[in-house]
Amino acid sequence: MSDAGTPMIELRGVSKSFGAKHVLRGVDLAVARGESLVVIGGSGTGKSVTLKCILGLIPHDSGQILLEGQPLTPERRARMLERFGMLFQGGALFDSLSVWENVAFRLLRGPARRPRAEARALAVDKLRRVGLGPDVADLYPAELSGGMQKRVGLARAIAADPQIIFFDEPTTGLDPIMAGVINDLIRELVTEMGATAITITHDMSSVRAIADTVAMLHEGRIRWRGPVSRLDDSGDPYVDQFIHGRAEGPIEAVR
Amino acid sequence: MTVMTSIQGFLAAIGAATLELCRAIGALALFAVSAVAHAARPPWYPAELGRQILRIGYFSLPVVGLTALFTGGALALQIYLGGSRFNAESVVPSIVAIGMVRELGPVLGALMVAGRVSASIAAELGTMRVTEQIDALTTLSTDPMKYLVAPRILAAVIAMPMLAAVSDVIGVMGGYLVGVERLGFNPGAYLRNTADYLLLQDVTSGLIKAAAFGFIVALMGCYHGYNSGRGAQGVGRATTNAVVSACILIFAANYILTEALFSS
Numbered sequence: 001m002s003d004a005g006t007p008m009i010e011l012r013g014v015s016k017s018f019g020a021k022h023v024l025r026g027v028d029l030a031v032a033r034g035e036s037l038v039v040i041g042g043s044g045t046g047k048s049v050t051l052k053c054i055l056g057l058i059p060h061d062s063g064q065i066l067l068e069g070q071p072l073t074p075e076r077r078a079r080m081l082e083r084f085g086m087l088f089q090g091g092a093l094f095d096s097l098s099v100w101e102n103v104a105f106r107l108l109r110g111p112a113r114r115p116r117a118e119a120r121a122l123a124v125d126k127l128r129r130v131g132l133g134p135d136v137a138d139l140y141p142a143e144l145s146g147g148m149q150k151r152v153g154l155a156r157a158i159a160a161d162p163q164i165i166f167f168d169e170p171t172t173g174l175d176p177i178m179a180g181v182i183n184d185l186i187r188e189l190v191t192e193m194g195a196t197a198i199t200i201t202h203d204m205s206s207v208r209a210i211a212d213t214v215a216m217l218h219e220g221r222i223r224w225r226g227p228v229s230r231l232d233d234s235g236d237p238y239v240d241q242f243i244h245g246r247a248e249g250p251i252e253a254v255r
Numbered sequence: 256m257t258v259m260t261s262i263q264g265f266l267a268a269i270g271a272a273t274l275e276l277c278r279a280i281g282a283l284a285l286f287a288v289s290a291v292a293h294a295a296r297p298p299w300y301p302a303e304l305g306r307q308i309l310r311i312g313y314f315s316l317p318v319v320g321l322t323a324l325f326t327g328g329a330l331a332l333q334i335y336l337g338g339s340r341f342n343a344e345s346v347v348p349s350i351v352a353i354g355m356v357r358e359l360g361p362v363l364g365a366l367m368v369a370g371r372v373s374a375s376i377a378a379e380l381g382t383m384r385v386t387e388q389i390d391a392l393t394t395l396s397t398d399p400m401k402y403l404v405a406p407r408i409l410a411a412v413i414a415m416p417m418l419a420a421v422s423d424v425i426g427v428m429g430g431y432l433v434g435v436e437r438l439g440f441n442p443g444a445y446l447r448n449t450a451d452y453l454l455l456q457d458v459t460s461g462l463i464k465a466a467a468f469g470f471i472v473a474l475m476g477c478y479h480g481y482n483s484g485r486g487a488q489g490v491g492r493a494t495t496n497a498v499v500s501a502c503i504l505i506f507a508a509n510y511i512l513t514e515a516l517f518s519s
Binding site: 052055056057078081082084085086088089090092093094095105106109110156166 | 396
């Protein structure tokens with residue numbers, strides 16, 4: 001494929017406005033193959049919009065998005081999505097389908113289609129990987145707790161052994177212990193599969209558990225980027241304020 | 256000065272509303288074209304299509320059947336009343352049949368289905384939009400227009416004519432019951448009269464209308480649900496808009512189709 005120097009995903013000057021609201025003002029960001037990047041930033045700084053621009057769910061206004069050094073055309077994006085998984089903030093499980101049908105969604109339709117029994121066995125296997133027993137397989141998403149829904153979402157995201165995984169606020173709405181469990185699972189899975197991962201979060205425990213590299217998004221631009229080991233001595237007052245959760249500092253808190 | 260600015264404000268408000276209307280019509284037209292294009296090209300999802308036909312067609316049977324039964328009965332009474340003013344009571348069977356099959360069966364059936372199905376499609380897709388399930392489909396290499404919208408529209412276009420056919424039969428039966436039990440018609444004569452005056456094109460024109468109404472019902476549900484605003488309020492508004500716009504479009508399309516089928 002491509003050499004190790006080419007980033008898996010690269011954003012160059014990506015901008016996006018909704019009416020008069022400039023959410024992204026030229027985001028430059030690169031993720032290497034097999035790297036786990038965590039994007040931090042306050043609510044409404046454009047973290048979700050950045051992910052949605054990469055996925056093509058929201059068209060960006062200007063700038064370039066590259067996959068392995070090549071511009072991401074609709075055809076290339078479709079091919080990227082075949083080896084892709086995403087854990088959504090609320091799980092985004094299909095409530096008309098049972099748990100195992102959710103996990104095996106890709107395996108039940110489309111080009112990677114398998115017989116139902118085989119798809120089910122694979123789904124049960126992925127459920128076990130995220131710590132859920134086979135008894136959960138036939139339940140419906142509405143019957144599960146928030147933490148279990150996140151795990152099922154995680155199982156669905158890894159069902160087709162993705163090369164690229166996105167995690168959208170993986171610990172939001174979970175108790176601290178469950179958040180820790182999910183963080184550890186994400187780290188294990190990313191390492192184990194060698195996947196390229198982008199996580200967006202404002203939970204500092206997630207950052208330290210998941211990240212190889214941290215980038216901070218502020219006012220529509222990447223404010224700071226560096227290895228997670230440098231996070232505490234970044235020398236950037238914005239990053240310092242954010243990671244320590246201080247109300248006073250350069251970032252204006254709207255109360 | 257203040258008069259000028261208030262006039263300008265007034266004109267600006269009219270302009271903004273007009274532009275918004277044009278935008279909505281354009282967006283709806285694009286959505287409709289895209290939905291039809293997706294319904295025409297593979298991959299298809301037969302399991303989804305079957306489930307939607309069951310939901311739109313089969314589970315609407317009680318509502319549509321009862322509507323037709325009572326409408327046929329009331330129609331028989333009204334026509335008897337009107338006909339008796341010029342000694343034409345005998346037209347009851349044929350007018351009930353023509354009225355049900357050409358007009359009331361398809362239109363009232365579609366309005367009932369609009370209330371049931373447009374609303375539930377809009378609420379379902381709206382909730383899926385709000386909880387990111389529609390985005391999740393894209394990340395699972397599944398086009399939501401193909402997986403969610405196309406089967407619902409196809410199912411409605413298939414199921415509505417079937418519902419209209421059932422509604423035709425039950426409506427005529429409603430007229431028959433009232434005619435025979437209440438107005439003293441001879442049962443055999445009533446049925447013969449119905450059969451003799453009803454033309455095949457009465458039936459086909461009603462079924463063509465029903466297919467068009469089915470398209471409208473599903474399209475409105477899908478369009479408003481797919482583009483639902485955020486939160487419970489957004490889904491609520493999508494549901495209301497789906498039902499109201501489906502009903503109005505059914506009436507408008509009914510006139511246009513009747514005119515087209517009238518002159519042909």
